[in-house]
Amino acid sequence: MKAMRVPVFGPPDCLREDDIPVPTPGPTEALVRIHACGINRMDTELRSGTYGGEPLANFFFGKAIVLPHLPGIEPAGVVVALGANARGAAVGDRVVAHSHLSCGHCTHCRAGHDNAxxxxxxxxxxxxxCGGYAEYFCWPADRLISYxxxxxxxxAAAVSVNYGPVWFGLMDQAxxxxxxxxxxxGAAGGCGHAAIDLGRLLGVRVIAVTRSAAKVAALRAAGAAEVIVAPDNTPWSEQVLALTQGRGADVVCELVGAASWRESLSACAARGRVVVIGSHGGLHTTLNLGEVFGRNLSIFGITRAPHTAMARVMQLAEAGHLRPSIAATFPLSAAAAAHGLLETGAFSGKIVLTMT
Ligand SMILES: [Zn+2]
Incomplete structure (x- = not known):
């Protein structure tokens, strides 16, 4: 099968088309023919060998990368074969993969927090x-979510991994x-659009921050009541306070990282909740702890989504309640061009690979 792999860390054109064997499902696994795979900023960071501008070793998951690396955390497709003891999926099912595997028996897994x-x-x-930049992948059949x-x-590919953690962070945690x-x-990215869309669905007032005036219309169309344009990380928290009569935002979905952290805390209301999902704009920052406890702030770190949250957002998508914004699609063989577009930032929404 065709697979776009990373033989050595580098720029987008380091992605190489390889011909590798179609994987054989294990006893409890399904073989899935991939039809689409979302491009996640995690993919471009792991391809470059850095995260948030720092060595991969500084990133929680960064030490695990094996070269050649087969990226792709957001595949969607159809089950074409099953292992002898596979349960929870049938041949012909349209499925996305739950984004991760976990032990299933630790205290976190038993409490439904398998992402911890x-x-x-x-x-x-x-x-x-095993990744989504290929024509097939194998995954435990009971860790697939059908649609x-x-x-x-x-x-489906655009919803699964972006909406799941955002739902979990905003709804279940905050x-x-x-x-x-x-x-x-970071409102123009995939998770940013997911946060705006879920805010629209819940009936909250959404204030979006972006670096480019060219994205204002798309963010408003997604459901943002107000859009603040802050090029080159110019301070913007005063604008949030002005829009909220000095009160600040009740919930902050922080999708940038160190570059916007200072402003996010300043823009947060007393008893506000800050949800951190990724920090591609820098891993390390400083924190005034007096501000955190003085204003009764809560900070939630979110990695991936528990199975229940992913299943929930896929149900909402299937019922037509979500409006994911797909900025562009590229064929699998053009994964380098897709990465190039993501890295320019000249898009709004989700970039998706297709394998038809
Ligand atoms: Zn566990």
Whole structure:
């Protein structure tokens, strides 16, 4: 089968088309023919050998990369074969993969927080030669989430890994409620659009922050009530305070990292909740702890989504309640061009590979 792999860390054109064997499903696994795979910023970071501008070793999952690396954490497709003891999926099912594997028996797994398992293995990160930039992948059948004919594979791929953690962070952890104000940084990316869309669905007022005036219309169309344009990380928290009569945002979906962290805390209301999902704009920052406890702030770190949250967002997508924004699609063989587009930042929404 065709697979786009990373033989050595480097720029987008280091992605190489390889012909590798179609994997054979293990006893409890399904073989899935991939039809689409979302491009995640994690993919481009792991390809470059850095995260947030720092060595991969500084990133929690960065030490696990084996070269040649087969990226792709967001595949969607159709089950074409099953192992002898596979349960939970049938041949012909349209499925996305739950984004990671976990032990299933530790206290976190038993409590439904499988994304906090110490033995977590993220698809396309810690699973050598198993990733979405290929024509097939194998995955435990009971860790697949099915969707119906009405949901295109490209949409399923765009929803699964972006919406899942955002749902978990905003709803299950931060307890976001209708009528509150949600601030979204890095709003033009896949998770940013997911946060805006879920805010729209819940009935919160969304304030989006982006670096480019060219993205304002797309962010408003996605559901942002206000869009703040802050090129080159110019300070913007005062604008949030002005828009909220000095109160600040109840919930901050922080998707940038060190480059926006200072502003995010300043823009947060008293008793505000900051949800951190990725930090591609820098891993290390400084923190005034007096501000955190003085204003009763809560900070939630989110990696991946528990199975329940991923299943929930796929149900919402299938029922037509979500409006994921697909910025562009590329054939698998053009993965380098897709990475190039993502790295320019000249898009708004989700970039998806297709394998038809
Ligand atoms: Zn576990």
């Amino acid at each position: 398992c110490a033995e977590i293995r993220v698809l396309g990160v810690q699973t050598p030669d 119906g004919e009405g949901l295109p594979h490209t949409t 307890g976001m409620k209708p009528g509150e104000t949600l601030l979204v940084t």
